[in-house]
Amino acid sequence: xxxxxxxxKKVASxxxxxxxxxxxxxxxxxxxxxxxxxxQLAEVNTDNVEPLANVVDITPELRKDVVNxxxxxDKVLKNAxxxxxxxxxxxxxxx
Amino acid sequence: xxxxxxxxxxxxxxxxxxKDFTAVELAQAHIDAMAEQSNLNAFITETPDIAxxxxxxxxxxxxxxxxxxxxxxxxxxxxLFCTNGVQTTAGSHILEGFIPQYESTVTQxxxxxxxxxLGKTNLDEFAMGSSNTTSYxxxxxxxxxxxxxxxxxxxGGSSGGSAAAVAAKICMGATGTDxxxxxxxxxxxxxxxxxxxxxxxxSRWGTVAFASSLDQAGTFARTVEDNALxxxxxxxxxxxxxxxxxxxxxxxxxxxxGDIKGKVIGIPKEYRVxxxxxxxxxxxxxxxxxxxxxxxxxIEVSLPHxxxxxxxxxxxxxxxxxxxxxxxxxxxxxxxAKEDDLTDMYEITRAEGFGDEVKxxxxxxxxxxxSGYYDAYYIKAQKVRRxxxxxxxxxxxxxxxxxxPTAPSAAFAIGxxxxxxxxxxxxxxxxxxxxxxxxxxISIPAGVDSQxxxxxxxxxxxxxxxxxxxxxxGVVENLAQFTYVPQTVxxxxx
Numbered sequence: 239x240x241x242x243x244x245x246x247k248k249v250a251s252x253x254x255x256x257x258x259x260x261x262x263x264x265x266x267x268x269x270x271x272x273x274x275x276x277x278q279l280a281e282v283n284t285d286n287v288e289p290l291a292n293v294v295d296i297t298p299e300l301r302k303d304v305v306n307x308x309x310x311x312d313k314v315l316k317n318a319x320x321x322x323x324x325x326x327x328x329x330x331x332x333x
Numbered sequence: 334x335x336x337x338x339x340x341x342x343x344x345x346x347x348x349x350x351x352k353d354f355t356a357v358e359l360a361q362a363h364i365d366a367m368a369e370q371s372n373l374n375a376f377i378t379e380t381p382d383i384a385x386x387x388x389x390x391x392x393x394x395x396x397x398x399x400x401x402x403x404x405x406x407x408x409x410x411x412x413l414f415c416t417n418g419v420q421t422t423a424g425s426h427i428l429e430g431f432i433p434q435y436e437s438t439v440t441q442x443x444x445x446x447x448x449x450x451l452g453k454t455n456l457d458e459f460a461m462g463s464s465n466t467t468s469y470x471x472x473x474x475x476x477x478x479x480x481x482x483x484x485x486x487x488x489g490g491s492s493g494g495s496a497a498a499v500a501a502k503i504c505m506g507a508t509g510t511d512x513x514x515x516x517x518x519x520x521x522x523x524x525x526x527x528x529x530x531x532x533x534x535x536s537r538w539g540t541v542a543f544a545s546s547l548d549q550a551g552t553f554a555r556t557v558e559d560n561a562l563x564x565x566x567x568x569x570x571x572x573x574x575x576x577x578x579x580x581x582x583x584x585x586x587x588x589x590x591g592d593i594k595g596k597v598i599g600i601p602k603e604y605r606v607x608x609x610x611x612x613x614x615x616x617x618x619x620x621x622x623x624x625x626x627x628x629x630x631x632i633e634v635s636l637p638h639x640x641x642x643x644x645x646x647x648x649x650x651x652x653x654x655x656x657x658x659x660x661x662x663x664x665x666x667x668x669x670a671k672e673d674d675l676t677d678m679y680e681i682t683r684a685e686g687f688g689d690e691v692k693x694x695x696x697x698x699x700x701x702x703x704s705g706y707y708d709a710y711y712i713k714a715q716k717v718r719r720x721x722x723x724x725x726x727x728x729x730x731x732x733x734x735x736x737x738p739t740a741p742s743a744a745f746a747i748g749x750x751x752x753x754x755x756x757x758x759x760x761x762x763x764x765x766x767x768x769x770x771x772x773x774x775i776s777i778p779a780g781v782d783s784q785x786x787x788x789x790x791x792x793x794x795x796x797x798x799x800x801x802x803x804x805x806x807g808v809v810e811n812l813a814q815f816t817y818v819p820q821t822v823x824x825x826x827x
Contacts, residue, residue, distance in 0.1 A: 246696070253655060253699040254662070255692055256680035265696065268754060272697055275755050276644045276710065282717050289715030290722060293546060293771035294533050294796055298575035313434035317666035326664055329675045 437539025
């Protein structure tokens with residue numbers, strides 16, 4: 239299956255990556271080729287096969303529902319592109 | 334006495350214990366090597382000051398009888414492991430200047446055992462690549478050259494900087510991560526040994542995530558024994574990673590007995606792919622003979638779904654990546670585009686911050702997970718993944734380990750295979766299946782091709798059986814007698 243420019247544009251928007259027309263044109267055949275390549279999976283008979291999400295035989299443990307971290311706002315904010323008085327700053331969202 | 338940078342980790346530990354040299358001298362010798370070979374671009378961030386400080390502390394510990402299992406050993410750390418107070422970039426512009434305020438579990442464990450950090454090594458951006466050419470911080474140059482040819486070759490990827498640094502004798506060992514072959518393929522390209530343990534053996538906490546169901550930390554060193562030493566320190570349960578296994582860590586070193594009498598080694602027939610270079614088939618055949626001469630039996634086994642492994646991987650890994658990389662939104666850390674509108678800020682931050690290969694994979698993943706395609710791509714790939722995993726488990730009913738080539742070629746020139754993403758993906762054809770099945774795998778340098786470039790053999794084992802993998806690898810190492818040295822190291826010695 240080949241992707242048209244509109245589909246690539248939609249995927250870029252879902253992925254929140256801005257792309258120029260020129261980039262969309264360049265990306266289109268590359269993505270189509272990869273999608274075409276992975277479509278060979280359709281040949282495999284997977285009737286009655288359960289999807290595999292957890293590859294090894296370990297059952298993830300639940301931890302106790304208690305606070306085990308915190309009181310380190312300065313560390314959390316250390317790499318913030320912009321912060322004011324202990325808060326992350328973002329562009330205005332609600333007018 | 335030979336140069337300190339020529340030593341293995343095991344012999345350096347003996348030398349330190351015998352007071353032949355100090356940890357500071359050992360660190361300084363490697364810091365000098367790092368400066369001399371800076372043209373390889375193996376490091377994104379060099380940390381000589383930290384190394385010397387850690388080495389001084391190590392000498393004190395040893396003097397008071399408190400030395401740890403790796404005390405004073407200079408290592409390089411792939412720049413995918415968060416290091417407290419030291420920039421961690423994942424090879425991406427979007428994380429340029431990111432200074433973690435915490436230490437990854439793997440590096441913490443190495444430091445707890447006394448290891449010394451020389452710096453953070455270069456890698457493909459977010460570990461996505463097989464040539465180390467997608468790094469925002471430039472290509473890494475393989476210390477090996479073709480005979481009589483000065484063309485710069487890739488070290489493989491994604492852990493290209495780590496592999497190059499170990500091969501060039503800048504460090505004694507290094508950490509790597511392996512999602513589809515990112516330790517084993519560069520180890521093969523750089524003529525060194527690298528192991529990816531079973532998924533869940535090492536904690537992923539504090540490692541920048543690419544594809545969470547596949548990512549696993551591992552090691553590089555110049556001998557199997559050194560890999561066993563490093564892996565022993567890095568492994569173990571971590572309450573901070575619910576996918577890390579609550580299992581005892583075996584004494585990997587004790588597994589290196591050299592005795593494989595009675596072991597059955599499977600040779601997967603589907604790995605005899607069309608167009609495999611004759612030299613690689615011949616090397617594989619030699620490897621089979623070596624194991625037989627050491628008392629093992631070899632049998633042909635079948636892994637019928639091998640052909641579908643790459644396609645499976647190129648749905649699952651991008652899907653998980655698109656989800657994991659959603660966190661790079663310019664709000665809490667990393668690069669932010671200066672825009673007044675929130676959506677513009679997100680989209681332009683990510684457009685500026687990510688390179689082409691990362692964008693491609695995020696988009697493939699987003700597409701595969703999007704409404705209407707989820708079942709056809711993602712669920713389908715997860716089902717085929719189960720079949721691939723079952724292939725291995727059936728094979729392991731008949732054999733104890735598998736022997737295969739590590740990669741379908743020797744190191745290629747920088748810029749080759751760039752025209753077509755699929756061509757680049759084919760590099761991982763022999764490493765991806767074991768990754769999908771979560772199995773331990775090691776690459777050992779076993780010979781050189783007609784142009785003098787190293788070629789590796791891969792040993793794959795049962796889940797949690799790194800011991801057999803290391804044991805068989807030790808026998809291959811012993812019989813291969815790989816003593817070739819990269820040209821840059823020869824030049825430095827001259």
